Amino acid sequence: MPELSHLQALESESIHIMREVVGEFRNPVMLYSVGKDSSVMLHLARKAFYPGKLPFSLLHVDTGYKFKEMYEFRDNYCREVGADLIVSKNEAAIASGMNPKEFGVARCCGALKTEGLLNALEKGGYDAAFGGARRDEERSRAKERVFSIRDEFGQWDPKNQRPELWDNYNGRIHEGESARIFPISNWTEMDIWTYIRDENIPIVPLYFAKERLMVERGNLLIPVEDESLLIPGEKPKMIMSRFRTLGCSPCTGAVRSDATTMDEIIAEAGAAKRSERETRIIDHGSNSMEDKKKEGYF
Amino acid sequence: MAHQEIQLLRLATVGSVDDGKSTLIGRLLFDTKGAFEDQLHAVRKQKGKEGISSGKDIDLAMLTDGLQAEREQGITIDVAYRYFSTPKRKFIMADCPGHEQYTRNAITGASTANVAVILLDARKGILPQTRRHTHIVSLLGIPHLVVAINKMDLVDYDQQTFESIRDDLRAYCAEQGIQDLICIPVSALEGDMVVKRGDKMPWYEGNTVLNTLEKIEVSNHITEQDMRFPVQLVVRPQSEEYHDYRGFAGRIASGSMHVGDDVVALPSGKSSKIKEITTFDGNLQSAFAPQSVTVVLEDEIDLSRGDMLVPKAALPTSTKQLTAMICWMGEEPLQKRKKYLLKNNSNTVKVMVDEIVSRTNIQTLEGESGVDTLAVNDIGQVSFKLMQEMHVDDYKVIRATGSVIVIDSFSNATVGAGMIQLN
Numbered sequence: 001m002p003e004l005s006h007l008q009a010l011e012s013e014s015i016h017i018m019r020e021v022v023g024e025f026r027n028p029v030m031l032y033s034v035g036k037d038s039s040v041m042l043h044l045a046r047k048a049f050y051p052g053k054l055p056f057s058l059l060h061v062d063t064g065y066k067f068k069e070m071y072e073f074r075d076n077y078c079r080e081v082g083a084d085l086i087v088s089k090n091e092a093a094i095a096s097g098m099n100p101k102e103f104g105v106a107r108c109c110g111a112l113k114t115e116g117l118l119n120a121l122e123k124g125g126y127d128a129a130f131g132g133a134r135r136d137e138e139r140s141r142a143k144e145r146v147f148s149i150r151d152e153f154g155q156w157d158p159k160n161q162r163p164e165l166w167d168n169y170n171g172r173i174h175e176g177e178s179a180r181i182f183p184i185s186n187w188t189e190m191d192i193w194t195y196i197r198d199e200n201i202p203i204v205p206l207y208f209a210k211e212r213l214m215v216e217r218g219n220l221l222i223p224v225e226d227e228s229l230l231i232p233g234e235k236p237k238m239i240m241s242r243f244r245t246l247g248c249s250p251c252t253g254a255v256r257s258d259a260t261t262m263d264e265i266i267a268e269a270g271a272a273k274r275s276e277r278e279t280r281i282i283d284h285g286s287n288s289m290e291d292k293k294k295e296g297y298f
Numbered sequence: 299m300a301h302q303e304i305q306l307l308r309l310a311t312v313g314s315v316d317d318g319k320s321t322l323i324g325r326l327l328f329d330t331k332g333a334f335e336d337q338l339h340a341v342r343k344q345k346g347k348e349g350i351s352s353g354k355d356i357d358l359a360m361l362t363d364g365l366q367a368e369r370e371q372g373i374t375i376d377v378a379y380r381y382f383s384t385p386k387r388k389f390i391m392a393d394c395p396g397h398e399q400y401t402r403n404a405i406t407g408a409s410t411a412n413v414a415v416i417l418l419d420a421r422k423g424i425l426p427q428t429r430r431h432t433h434i435v436s437l438l439g440i441p442h443l444v445v446a447i448n449k450m451d452l453v454d455y456d457q458q459t460f461e462s463i464r465d466d467l468r469a470y471c472a473e474q475g476i477q478d479l480i481c482i483p484v485s486a487l488e489g490d491m492v493v494k495r496g497d498k499m500p501w502y503e504g505n506t507v508l509n510t511l512e513k514i515e516v517s518n519h520i521t522e523q524d525m526r527f528p529v530q531l532v533v534r535p536q537s538e539e540y541h542d543y544r545g546f547a548g549r550i551a552s553g554s555m556h557v558g559d560d561v562v563a564l565p566s567g568k569s570s571k572i573k574e575i576t577t578f579d580g581n582l583q584s585a586f587a588p589q590s591v592t593v594v595l596e597d598e599i600d601l602s603r604g605d606m607l608v609p610k611a612a613l614p615t616s617t618k619q620l621t622a623m624i625c626w627m628g629e630e631p632l633q634k635r636k637k638y639l640l641k642n643n644s645n646t647v648k649v650m651v652d653e654i655v656s657r658t659n660i661q662t663l664e665g666e667s668g669v670d671t672l673a674v675n676d677i678g679q680v681s682f683k684l685m686q687e688m689h690v691d692d693y694k695v696i697r698a699t700g701s702v703i704v705i706d707s708f709s710n711a712t713v714g715a716g717m718i719q720l721n
Contacts, residue, residue: 002521005303009588012549016588020644023530023603047577047578049531049533050533050578051533051543051545053535136379136380143376145406158365158376162712164406165703166409166697166698166703167410167549168643168702170705170712172710186381
């Protein structure tokens with residue numbers, strides 16, 4: 001008898017999850033961060049509801065610190081696939097001049113991302129939000145359910161998670177509660193890259209290697225988008241590099257790389273000795289991912 | 299879509315930290331490069347020491363226990379999912395807690411597995427917890443069981459010790475109805491028989507743990523069962539191009555379907571034929587479990603979320619009375635006469651507990667009758683009265699339509715897992 005390849009099996013699982021959410025929840029939304037995982041999640045959603053349109057909007061929680069290429073890509077791609085995009089910013093925090101250099105990375109992320117997200121979810125009245133987090137990324141994410149129930153403050157209680165049996169998802173929640181849904185939980189970084197190649201999914205050009213203006217900060221290569229965020233004494237220089245993950249420009253490190261094609265990226269991901277989250281400054285503070293997730297971070 | 303043909307294997311490991319489970323998993327991840335250097339570096343035993351040359355240099359339990367509470371207490375509370383691959387297979391590993399208190403989390407992790415790996419300590423042999431873990435494997439109908447008899451280094455790699463435990467296990471698993479049992483002598487700490495054979499147990503002729511997992515024949519019998527297609531959503535684009543399109547989106551739970559097949563819609567009982575199998579990548583002539591597709595029928599019949607398409611020649615059982623083995627997971631005990639919800643695939647039905655037929659004694663694993671409740675982590679046979687008909691199969695025959703979750707309609711919590719038994 002026929003059998004699905006592992007990527008086909010993962011694809012079918014993700015589609016099943018998305019359709020269950022639309023069946024069980026009143027007002028779902030898909031978090032769209034413009035990164036590679038979001039690109040795959042959006043592609044899977046287009047498959048799930050084909051030939052219909054996406055039955056939910058995309059929500060980009062914009063910190064204002066994303067790369068220029070990300071904004072361009074976001075607007076073009078959403079227009080191309082006919083997705084309804086909502087951009088939400090924590091205007092109050094942005095107006096107060098929130099930035100990672102003066103206030104610290106944890107506070108800046110807390111205000112612009114976590115608070116920005118919680119405000120946007122509340123404002124939209126969403127009872128379910130899809131996120132592109134994967135279990136292989138980080139050890140507390142390895143513990144998360146596919147349907148992750150949050151209290152009215154958006155908080156995660158990791159010691160008291162709802163049992164999740166077979167493919168029978170329970171989407172029932174109380175008024176005020178919401179659910180975070182992780183349809184690509186079981187995909188690994190390698191699966192994502194291979195699928196992007198096989199399906200020809202468009203991604204932000206920052207993932208491909210190019211000579212870029214960078215400063216070296218500790219073990220990290222930090223791109224220079226805004227000279228005012230440099231630490232005194234830092235000297236920017238052109239370095240052949242690319243990004244394994246994309247976040248905010250002041251806080252996302254690049255890696256030295258010559259990979260300019262999908263095959264070269266896949267070869268690099270296969271040989272990588274260090275995890276992709278290593279280039280995310282937010283993961284390195286004393287405040288762990290688990291703490292941030294408990295507060296409402298994705 | 300042309301993807302490389304690598305098979306996906308879902309496995310669940312069950313055992314306590316004391317059995318060396320974290321060490322075994324850490325060893326698998328370490329030796330298959332399933333963990334990255336920076337992740338390993340964060341859990342090395344001696345801070346400041348740079349090189350990590352073997353699994354002994356790192357605290358492997360710190361790698362797998364992802365929650366602060368787990369690391370503080372030195373126990374696994376909830377399932378952690380881990381991923382590794384070899385050129386032959388891609389593995390999704392659900393690392394399940396072994397303590398009785400967290401049985402419900404172990405069942406969460408084990409419910410989707412094709413293969414279970416149970417650990418036991420060679421010095422201690424079969425313990426009550428081994429029986430409990432084996433019973434869960436048998437109850438969930440996981441087709442293959444691998445038992446890693448660990449800490450062989452502490453019994454001088456003694457062949458007799460291994461064989462005596464293996465023979466006891468064989469007898470016990472036969473009683474439990476477990477078909478395929480593979481026992482492997484292991485020293486997770488030293489690495490013997492996990493990924494590499496080592497040179498301490500030349501008397502053992504079987505495969506290592508990793509080799510076993512790579513070679514286990516995962517029979518793909520799900521596609522050979524009767525076709526079941528639970529409808530998740532109705533797709534009506536109402537666009538110019540698809541003006542009259544009305545498709546039924548779902549994942550084929552079992553069996554296969556072909557354009558032209560005679561099908562029956564449940565609960566309406568109306569018949570039709572499959573006209574089209576739509577996917578984003580083009581229409582298909584046939585499709586099989588577990589593919590996600592959208593089906594168009596020849597006739598306009600009543601069909602929506604919660605309903606099911608089945609072959610005319612092989613109907614499921616339609617019933618308002620169900621008996622199931624229930625693993626109770628609710629903090630509040632299961633009560634007779636109380637109303638709950640049963641959910642199977644996209645269908646949710648209101649039910650009342652009719653009778654608690656028996657409760658499994660976890661020491662003897664025998665059913666005890668005359669009980670009037672099931673407490674958290676209890677397992678028992680329960681019969682329900684249903685408000686509407688459900689269309690089900692026996693769990694042992696078709697897992698997807700033979701399994702239900704029990705939901706408390708007041709708390710909304712998932713309070714039980716049920717495996718349907720039809721006579």
